[in-house]
Amino acid sequence: MYEHTDYPLRKHLVEAHERVWENIAEPGPFWTGAERTSMVAESRAATSCHLCEARRQELSPYAIDGAHNSETDLDDVIIDMIHRIRSDPGRITRSMFDRVMNAGISPEHYVEVVSVVNSSVIIDTLHAALGLPLAALPSPKPGEPTGQPPANVTDEGAWVPIAVGNERPGLINGLSNNREPNIARSMGLVPSAVQLFFTAFRPHYALQNIPLDLQQSQAEFIASRVSALNQCFY
Amino acid sequence: MLLRASGQSEQTDYDLNSVTDNEIDSGVDSSHWLRSLTEAAIQSQWDDLASIRDQAGTAMGTQSMVDALVVASGFNGITRVADATGIPLDENTQEMTVDMRESTGIERFNYNEKSDRYDLVTS
Numbered sequence: 122m123y124e125h126t127d128y129p130l131r132k133h134l135v136e137a138h139e140r141v142w143e144n145i146a147e148p149g150p151f152w153t154g155a156e157r158t159s160m161v162a163e164s165r166a167a168t169s170c171h172l173c174e175a176r177r178q179e180l181s182p183y184a185i186d187g188a189h190n191s192e193t194d195l196d197d198v199i200i201d202m203i204h205r206i207r208s209d210p211g212r213i214t215r216s217m218f219d220r221v222m223n224a225g226i227s228p229e230h231y232v233e234v235v236s237v238v239n240s241s242v243i244i245d246t247l248h249a250a251l252g253l254p255l256a257a258l259p260s261p262k263p264g265e266p267t268g269q270p271p272a273n274v275t276d277e278g279a280w281v282p283i284a285v286g287n288e289r290p291g292l293i294n295g296l297s298n299n300r301e302p303n304i305a306r307s308m309g310l311v312p313s314a315v316q317l318f319f320t321a322f323r324p325h326y327a328l329q330n331i332p333l334d335l336q337q338s339q340a341e342f343i344a345s346r347v348s349a350l351n352q353c354f355y
Numbered sequence: 356m357l358l359r360a361s362g363q364s365e366q367t368d369y370d371l372n373s374v375t376d377n378e379i380d381s382g383v384d385s386s387h388w389l390r391s392l393t394e395a396a397i398q399s400q401w402d403d404l405a406s407i408r409d410q411a412g413t414a415m416g417t418q419s420m421v422d423a424l425v426v427a428s429g430f431n432g433i434t435r436v437a438d439a440t441g442i443p444l445d446e447n448t449q450e451m452t453v454d455m456r457e458s459t460g461i462e463r464f465n466y467n468e469k470s471d472r473y474d475l476v477t478s
Binding site for chain 1: 381383384385386389390392393394395396397398399401404405408416417418419421422423424425426427428429430431432433434435436437438439440441442443444445461464465466469470472473474
């Protein structure tokens with residue numbers, strides 16, 4: 122991954138992204154490797170989907186229905202979820218989550234999709250931003266979903282139960298053990314989803330003493346600007 | 356909200372309204388290039404981004420330019436995690452940023468306001 126660039130990328134970032142790519146292709150606790158790989162393909166399809174583009178022109182993203190330009194055989198409600206996350210994240214509302222739940226998808230399945238898709242968003246965005254072709258999809262590994270023991274979660278007002286705090290120090294660099302933010306707890310319903318996503322994210326940021334060729338305030342400015350562009354409240 | 360904390364630790368007043376208003380200078384070093392790189396990357400303006408990379412690399416140094424895109428791409432993912440899970444603000448942040456969220460316009464991104472704005476057709 123990233124072998125065709127002269128831009129200076131740090132070795133640990135490249136290695137982390139390669140690990141994430143390999144992990145996506147393996148069975149997760151609730152989805153097969155083939156399904157997880159399809160989620161990445163579907164996320165990419167969303168960037169040129171006609172229905173997504175039409176929805177972005179509407180005052181409400183729920184104003185029109187139709188068929189997405191889909192490239193997989195994932196369930197339609199999962200395809201719609203992935204396309205909304207990829208193409209119009211700032212206008213996601215609880216309605217999207219409720220639609221998925223009403224289709225009989227479990228919160229655990231939902232969280233795993235969120236993790237896989239957004240891990241791939243990080244990797245695809247960096248490739249595109251550096252002018253590189255997107256990485257080839259990984260080859261899915263065979264096997265059924267692995268399942269998992271019940272997670273230690275709590276209801277704190279998010280759409281999904283989130284992890285009990287302060288059990289995962291080090292997910293975000295520079296974070297003290299007694300100050301775990303909700304974002305680090307948000308996918309705690311599926312611990313491997315947390316691990317996958319933060320393996321991708323960790324080389325991109327630190328809350329203090331950021332190990333990049335940027336001042337901390339410069340990194341925060343970028344982070345804040347992305348949040349504003351994506352209309353992210355958190 | 357992170358920029359606010361960064362300003363406190365650096366004992367510098369950054370203009371937080373610059374986050375939501377392009378006309379305002381943040382006071383952050385190289386903010387013009389940081390803004391240009393970030394907006395082109397997040398809004399998929401790939402043709403523009405090619406020349407912006409060249410110019411920003413000359414102005415800031417190539418490593419800093421690349422690292423700016425590294426941060427932007429990371430947050431392009433993590434903001435979607437927050438948006439898709441509906442997580443509330445952390446307790447301290449909730450209490451300490453009420454005025455700032457109003458003045459910058461960030462409050463309009465809260466989940467209830469988004470539902471009021473975007474769910475109208477289906478409700």
